[in-house]
Amino acid sequence: MAFMQKDILGLRTLNQEDILEILDTAKLMKYILEQNNKKTPHLQGKSIVNLFYENSTRTRLSFELASKYMSASAANLSSTSSSVAKGENLIDTCRTIERMGADVIVIRHPMSGAAHMVARHVKSAVINAGDGMNEHPTQGLLDIFTIRESKSAVQGLKVAIIGDIYHSRVARSNIWGLSKLGAKITIAGPSTLLPPELGKTGVTICGSVEEAIEDADVIIVLRLQKERQQKGLLPSLREYSQIFGLNKERLALAKKDVLIMHPGPINRGIEITSEIADGIHSQIEDQVTNGVAVRMALLYLLTRQRRK
């Protein structure tokens, strides 16, 4: 069954076949990215609008470049420079964008479920570029893509996710996506930053970072937002880096060919030491490149099947 989704809202509600088709398509897109001339006509005549209610470097720029590499018309709108600042509600903003001819609306929003609401109200395809704590499906897909590039299959891999799981849409998308492809997921982080009843999703919650990363094939390190400490969820960043940070000693517990990933931006010296972030196991910069490929694939798949 070929890919027929209207929107990409999250990996929890996407099936395995769709995930694999996106990843396979991204492989072709990566090939294009590696060429001297990166321009393709895949999105010629299509219009992509990036609507960002939160700051972003990687996600926004990679969507914009992905659109442009494939010859789409791309426009960016941020909440501070638009009618949103005048109090326009999200549905009205998105209907306006739709009526200007947007084939795809890429939305990042600080509240969970925002993309789902938009998708119900517009005919344009909607890509969730991060909604609150819920999902960041394109990040999940690029992470899985990166894993598949180095490891032949995801099935049976031990993937450790370390850090603030509670607030992390990256963690959620990775948990749903990697589980569907058969990875074994271990989790470690401060107990105040673990979501309730997470164990019911099939992941293994470990008592320590050491336990979680022992024999891991992949370690995904999450960014620790500094404001978590101010809200009383942590005693100090210093203790966090001591107990939950990824350092050389802990890394030695993982498999020899372990992949280290991080969605960025990195707090160097807090959740990960610079020597690991920049070391031989690090996939962090490849993740960025793969992010463009995955977003090219999604834009193509969503506009390819659009009916008049």
Place this chain on the structure above:
Amino acid sequence: MSLCIRNGNIIDGEGIVFHNKDILIKNNLIVDINTNLAHKADRIIDASNLWVLPGLIDAHCHLREPGFEYKEDISSGTASAAAGGFTSIACMPNTLPAIDNAAMVEYIKKKAATQGIVRVYPIGAITLGREGKTMVEMGEMKEAGAVALSDDGDPVVDPNTMRLALEYAKQFGLLLISHCEDKSLVAQGVMNEGYMSTLLGLKGISRAAEEVMVARDIILSEITACPIHIAHVSTKGAVDIIRQAKSRGVPVTCETAPHYFSATDEWVEGYDTNTKVNPPLRTEEDLVAIKEGLKDGTIDIIATDHAPHHRDEKEVEYDMAASGISGFETAFSLSYTHLVETGILSLEELVAKLSSIPAKILGIPGGVLKAGLPADITIVDINREYEVDRDHFYSKGKNTPFHGKRLKGKIAYTIVGGKIVYDEEDAK
């Protein structure tokens, strides 16, 4: 003008069920319950195969007037109540300004007398502006007609203020109603904390937010020997705490709302903001405990917590959406479908929890059908199945998660003081 309700099955609210009997109403009062009374009346309602009940009484609703007339007003709110079978309703003071003085109580009563079609009993605030600081003039408010006091959605945080309010209110026979919610434990939560909040990435509200304050208020009630009524119980833990308190004689009563035994947090899937309510929809385990509490009497009554909102306040991000469910017009059907059809309560027990017991708790008339009493009567067709259609709600608030659900048991007529205020035939 006289009216006869002919050939109905009558629950009198005092333990007697009459089959195929007539009720004769003259001059706003019930004059007789017997056979063959139809020839004495100007107008006849044929209640064959219908149940004739004491008018339903809602101890907890929001009429939004004054201040939020775009959500609801006394006219639309009482029309909605009538369509839901309610003949008397007690409205919460979270208006703007709050109902925190005698003049405001009188204002609500006067408005209700001229624009309302059911009996409206104002609940006053406990503290000025519902700010949790200065006690209201309880004595004057009682005299003006307040039937109970509550700071509603902004519960009294300071325990000593609550304790003093309990003691001061008691001398006037005023009941304090507590919306139990520790705001610091709620934090930024928007749905029940648990597996579903993890799946949906929404911030959770711990059951502890409710249970901590239920426990506090029960302890204060016990120590002062002052009655307390706990609003909208939603968790298993709260039911357990109240059950224990009752067993040692604490003067505590409580209510739950229909949505807490009809829906769970699984309904939040898809981020439908009509599922956002406070306290939030809980889990199956809680729902079962609520039903057990209703069955064993721990939960005294069912109240709607009718909380109408404008669609603009619901068609927004889940985090930003207003909390509340428009509840009058589904309350009886949800209760009948989920409690009587499932064998948890008999029809008589359900009717008691929707009429005579709330009347007793609030100290207001009603809940009984007897010659000489005002003719506040609700007639229901328990065999009627129908699909909930919010577009036909009388309430301005169309915010319900039950739209499109099939329910059993429908209100046929609502009669207040002998006057038919809702007739399902006309509503079609």
